[in-house]
Every structure is written in C-alpha cells, then in structure tokens.
Amino acid sequence: VSPSAYEARAMAEALFTPDEQKKFDQDLAEILTHYPPERKSAAMLPALRLVQTMKGWIPPDGLSLVAQRLETTRERAYEVATFYVMFHTKKPGKYTIDVCTNLSCSLRGAESMLRYLEQKLGIPAGEFNEHVYLRETECLASCGTAPCLQVNEDHHESLTRQKLDALLETLK
Amino acid sequence: VTPFENLITRNWGKPGSHTLDGYRKNGGYKALERALQMQPQEIIDAVKKSNLRGRGGAGFPTGLKWSFVPKDSPKPKYVAVNGDESEPGTFKDRYILEYDPHMMLEGIAIACYALGAHAAYVYLRGEFKHPAAVTDAAIGEAYAAGILGKKLMGKDFPLDVYLVRGAGAYICGEETALLESLEGKKGWPRLKPPFPAVVGLFGAPTVVNNVETLASVPHIFEMGPERYAALGPEKSGGTRLVCLSGTVNRPGVYEIPMSVTARELIYSEQYGQGMPEGRTVKAVIPGGSSAPVMTAEELDVPLEFEALKNIQNMAGSGGVIVMDDSTCLVRCLWRVARFYAEESCGQCTPCREGTPWQTRILRKIEEGRGEPGDIEILLNVVQSIAPFPPIGLGNTICALGDAAALPTHSFVTKFRGEFEEHIRLGRCPHGDRPWGHFGTGGFE
Numbered sequence: 098v099s100p101s102a103y104e105a106r107a108m109a110e111a112l113f114t115p116d117e118q119k120k121f122d123q124d125l126a127e128i129l130t131h132y133p134p135e136r137k138s139a140a141m142l143p144a145l146r147l148v149q150t151m152k153g154w155i156p157p158d159g160l161s162l163v164a165q166r167l168e169t170t171r172e173r174a175y176e177v178a179t180f181y182v183m184f185h186t187k188k189p190g191k192y193t194i195d196v197c198t199n200l201s202c203s204l205r206g207a208e209s210m211l212r213y214l215e216q217k218l219g220i221p222a223g224e225f226n227e228h229v230y231l232r233e234t235e236c237l238a239s240c241g242t243a244p245c246l247q248v249n250e251d252h253h254e255s256l257t258r259q260k261l262d263a264l265l266e267t268l269k
Numbered sequence: 270v271t272p273f274e275n276l277i278t279r280n281w282g283k284p285g286s287h288t289l290d291g292y293r294k295n296g297g298y299k300a301l302e303r304a305l306q307m308q309p310q311e312i313i314d315a316v317k318k319s320n321l322r323g324r325g326g327a328g329f330p331t332g333l334k335w336s337f338v339p340k341d342s343p344k345p346k347y348v349a350v351n352g353d354e355s356e357p358g359t360f361k362d363r364y365i366l367e368y369d370p371h372m373m374l375e376g377i378a379i380a381c382y383a384l385g386a387h388a389a390y391v392y393l394r395g396e397f398k399h400p401a402a403v404t405d406a407a408i409g410e411a412y413a414a415g416i417l418g419k420k421l422m423g424k425d426f427p428l429d430v431y432l433v434r435g436a437g438a439y440i441c442g443e444e445t446a447l448l449e450s451l452e453g454k455k456g457w458p459r460l461k462p463p464f465p466a467v468v469g470l471f472g473a474p475t476v477v478n479n480v481e482t483l484a485s486v487p488h489i490f491e492m493g494p495e496r497y498a499a500l501g502p503e504k505s506g507g508t509r510l511v512c513l514s515g516t517v518n519r520p521g522v523y524e525i526p527m528s529v530t531a532r533e534l535i536y537s538e539q540y541g542q543g544m545p546e547g548r549t550v551k552a553v554i555p556g557g558s559s560a561p562v563m564t565a566e567e568l569d570v571p572l573e574f575e576a577l578k579n580i581q582n583m584a585g586s587g588g589v590i591v592m593d594d595s596t597c598l599v600r601c602l603w604r605v606a607r608f609y610a611e612e613s614c615g616q617c618t619p620c621r622e623g624t625p626w627q628t629r630i631l632r633k634i635e636e637g638r639g640e641p642g643d644i645e646i647l648l649n650v651v652q653s654i655a656p657f658p659p660i661g662l663g664n665t666i667c668a669l670g671d672a673a674a675l676p677t678h679s680f681v682t683k684f685r686g687e688f689e690e691h692i693r694l695g696r697c698p699h700g701d702r703p704w705g706h707f708g709t710g711g712f713e
Contacts, residue, residue: 141453181436206710240514
C-alpha cells in the first residue's frame with residue numbers, strides 16, 4: 098500500500114460510527130463521575146486514551162468528539178494529544194515498539210538492540226510502516242531488568258537476542 | 270540500634286502479596302485502624318515526629334508538607350499520588366504498585382483522613398499498564414471490602430480513590446505539572462508560590478506525595494513514630510528503597526537502612542554483589558540522572574539525604590547508576606543530556622533552548638568534532654540554565670532546568686580529562702564500544 102493510500106484508508110476508518118459513539122459515551126460517562134461536575138475537561142487524558150483504545154490512534158474525528166463531549170475546544174484537545182508521546186495523532190503501524198535507550202539500558206546493550214531491531218524490521222528508528230512503528234523512548238522505569246522495550250504498551254524486560262527473536266515471531 | 274527489618278518490601282515475593290487477602294494476612298490495614306482512633310492533628314504530628322521525608326526526589330519532610338494545608342479552607346481538599354516514576358535509573362514505585370499496592374492505599378487513606386480529603390487521585394505514568402491494572406484491582410477490592418467508599422473502614426468519612434494514567438511525559442512527575450495533567454492539560458509546571466498545599470488541584474488545597482512516601486506511612490502507625498524515626502539518622506526516618514542499575518553484578522531494588530553507603534550497595538553480597546570480573550567503578554549517579562555524578566573516591570557516603578547534601582549531591586529518587594572503567598562518560602552524559610532536551614516542556618527559554626544546545630555540543634565532542642573552547646561553551650550554557658553553586662536555584666519555573674544542568678556540571682568538573690581527550694584525539698577513545706562491559710548486550 099502506498100503511503101497516501103494508507104493515509105486515505107486510515108482517515109476513512111477513523112470516522113466514528115453511531116455504535117462506536119455510543120460505546121464512547123458510555124465509557125466516558127463512568128470516567129466523568131471521577132471529577133467535579135464543573136470540571137469535565139479534566140477527563141481529557143482518559144478520554145483521549147479511550148479514543149486511542151477504540152481506534153488505534155487519535156484521528157481528527159476523535160479530537161472533535163472529545164472536545165465536544167468535554168465542553169472544550171478542539172485546539173485544547175489537540176494541544177494535549179500532541180504533548181504526550183503515547184498519544185498517536187497519526188495512525189501508526191499495527192505494532193508500536195518503544196525501545197528505551199536511556200543510560201541504564203544503554204549500559205546493558207540497548208543501543209545495540211535498537212540497531213538489531215532496525216535491521217530485522219527493515220525500518221529506521223523513528224519511522225513507521227503499516228506493520229510496525231519503531232521508536233526510541235525515554236526511561237521506562239525498568240533499569241534493573243535492562244534492556245527493555247514495550248510493544249503496544251506491553252512491557253518486555255531482561256531482553257536477550259533469543260528472547261527478542263521469540264517476541265518478534267509473535268508480531269505478525 | 271534497632272535491628273534492620275524490611276518494611277516496604279516485606280511482602281514482595283509472597284504469594285498474593287498484591288491482593289487484599291495477602292496484605293491482610295501480613296497485618297495490613299491495622300495501621301489505618303489505629304490511625305482512625307486518633308485526631309487528624311495527632312496523625313500529622315506523628316508523621317512529623319517520624320522524620321519521614323519525601324521519596325520522590327526532593328526529600329521534603331512529609332509531616333511538614335501535610336501541615337501546610339489550611340485547616341479553615343471552605344474548599345474541598347485533595348491528595349494526589351505521584352506515580353509518574355520517570356527519573357532515569359528509578360524503578361521502585363513500579364514494584365510497590367505491582368507487589369503491594371494496598372500498602373500505598375493504606376497510606377493514602379491515612380493521609381486523606383488526616384488532611385480531611387475525601388478524594389485522592391493516583392497518577393501513574395502512562396507506560397505503567399500492568400502496574401496500573403494491579404493497582405486498579407486493589408482499589409476495587411478495597412471498595413468491595415468497605416475500606417474505601419461511603420465510609421472509611423466503617424468510620425463516617427467518605428473517601429474515593431481514583432486511578433489516572435498519564436500518557437508519556439517526564440515533566441508530569443513535577444508536582445505542579447502533575448496537577449495540570451490531572452486537570453486534563455499538557456504538563457506545564459506552575460509558578461510557585463502558591464504551593465499546592467494552598468492552591469493545588471482544581472484550585473483547592475492539595476498534598477502531592479510519592480508512591481513510596483505513602484507506602485511508608487502505615488509503618489509509622491504500626492511501630493510508632495519514635496521507633497520509625499530511630500531507624501534512620503537524625504533528620505530522616507525509616508528505611509528507603511534504592512534502585513541499582515548499570516554495570517553491576519546484581520541490579521535491582523533494595524530496601525536499605527540509611528547508613529548503607531554507595532560502596533556497600535554495589536559490593537555487598539546482600540545487594541549488588543560487586544562488579545563484573547576485571548571491572549572497577551569509574552562513576553556512580555546516586556539519585557537518578559538529575560543528581561550530580563560521583564567519582565569512585567566518593568563512594569563511602571551513606572545513601573541518605575543529609576549525607577549526600579553535605580557533599581553537594583542529592584539522594585533524589587534513589588536511582589543508583591553504576592558506570593565501569595570501560596565506559597565512555599562523554600557518551601553517558603550525551604545520552605542524559607538528550608533525555609532532558611526531549612523532556613523539556615518548552616515553557617521557559619533557558620531550558621527549552623539550553624537543553625538541546627548542550628546536547629549538540631556533547632554530540633560534537635563524542636563524535637570527534639570537538640574544538641578547544643567547547644567545554645567552556647558547554648559550562649556557559651548550563652550556567653545559563655541553572656547558575657551553580659548552589660543547587661536548585663535555577664533560571665526556570667521548575668527543577669527540570671537544574672536537573673539538566675547538574676549532571677553536565679558535575680561530569681565535566683569531575684572528569685574533565687575525558688572530555689579534553691576526546692577533543693585532543695578527535696575521536697572517542699573507546700572507539701565503537703562506548704558503552705563498555707555489557708554495552709552490546711549480546712546483540713552484535
């Protein structure tokens with residue numbers, strides 16, 4: 098699939114169906130009970146996470162939905178969505194691989210592991226294709242079990258070449 | 270001297286330690302029962318007397334922080350739990366949340382009762398998917414058992430505890446940025462004063478405490494504040510967790526009495542079990558990457574707030590990172606500098622511009638393009654972010670600026686020869702093996 102076709106398809110899939118909106122509203126209603134009634138926009142992070150869980154990313158339609166339901170502006174939703182690295186405002190590959198290369202991990206081979214991943218996946222760190230989004234990330238609070246990485250937020254630690262190869266096998 | 274016993278880690282590894290049953294089997298929630306017999310002010314006084322200090326990084330006395338909350342405010346009060354654990358080299362709160370979340374919840378309940386707060390928000394970094402799931406289940410158990418909810422363990426005191434996940438931003442570990450994030454905004458730190466104890470979450474008085482700090486609170490009421498204080502030196506009570514990582518035989522989280530030195534932590538059989546065969550310590554960061562680096566000659570200092578302060582260092586978040594003699598320290602500092610450049614929130618000019626600038630200079634030196642004068646420019650840049658000495662009085666709203674400047678200042682001051690050698694040789698003396706002993710991790 099060409100990049101432009103990929104994007105076009107992503108945008109088409111990104112629109113919320115009535116059923117999806119209903120599901121979103123149900124889950125959001127529960128979250129809103131955690132906040133004072135006059136502070137709806139405090140639920141911004143959980144609401145954006147909800148969109149990302151449903152869609153795999155936060156499409157423009159999702160920003161509008163969140164802003165509308167939290168009675169705030171779309172700009173405010175966009176500002177938050179782009180501030181935090183775990184929110185995707187572009188549709189990433191099926192698997193987002195976050196590799197910690199901070200000090201403790203690099204002392205235990207993280208940079209070599211990243212090069213190894215680039216080679217095996219055939220993609221440089223920081224880029225994505227339909228299958229995978231490979232990125233360097235900052236400390237994942239797992240320094241005693243370095244090197245480590247996360248695949249779609251699932252944590253993997255004390256990695257060796259063998260363990261990593263086995264993990265990559267599961268990402269089909 | 271009281272013989273040492275594990276407090277915070279005592280249930281780790283026991284079956285079901287993360288469940289309510291497991292926690293209760295080991296005496297859990299007895300401290301809350303005891304605290305609920307006391308007057309709120311008595312609780313705050315006991316925490317003061319215990320000499321408990323914040324375990325998130327700054328080491329501020331917890332009881333004193335609690336006492337800043339105004340008693341007569343008509344506004345609701347809040348407790349915000351800082352579980353944003355993102356300081357490089359720090360991984361202790363992860364284990365508390367995974368192995369013993371009820372210990373933290375008991376601490377939260379005691380804090381809320383003492384402060385008159387009817388809601389607490391547990392803010393966990395977004396990457397803590399599994400720790401968040403375990404903690405969420407523990408909160409559910411506590412509601413079902415009548416510990417939380419309309420009544421606090423049967424007492425006429427409603428208490429709700431909510432779990433909130435961040436979404437990837439180191440800055441949200443700064444307490445006012447955490448509050449901004451809890452309010453659904455990007456994590457831009459607030460100018461202080463006013464401090465959160467007076468104007469915090471939703472404009473109301475708020476206490477922000479670290480996960481380990483709150484997990485320490487039940488022990489004060491279990492053993493009594495005097496005994497808790499006696500576990501540590503004069504100004505810091507209790508035990509603390511340290512996180513050992515880098516080039517050392519047995520990395521991990523260890524609960525230590527605060528008399529344990531960096532050398533003991535690295536070499537003791539009980540803890541790090543020494544260096545790999547043939548390797549020696551070159552440098553150690555004692556309190557997360559924001560703390561100044563120590564040389565191998567400085568290792569005999571106890572890993573305790575005052576002792577480290579006395580050598581112009583800091584206990585910080587307890588992240589102890591060991592670098593051995595085969596490691597390139599320019600490379601290490603470059604990586605640390607990159608972290609601060611990535612995580613600077615962009616609000617204050619000295620930090621937003623200074624952190625990438627120092628990163629570029631360090632990269633230039635490490636890649637063999639360094640020129641005479643670069644070290645002076647580097648020191649000048651960090652001097653503009655946070656003038657030193659002293660520690661902690663930077664030109665920025667929050668301490669991230671200081672945190673970015675302190676490693677650079679200390680690495681360059683204490684290991685200047687390595688930086689000069691790079692410039693003189695026009696290359697890294699470690700060639701393509703800058704990360705030293707374990708540096709390839711078997712991936713090459």
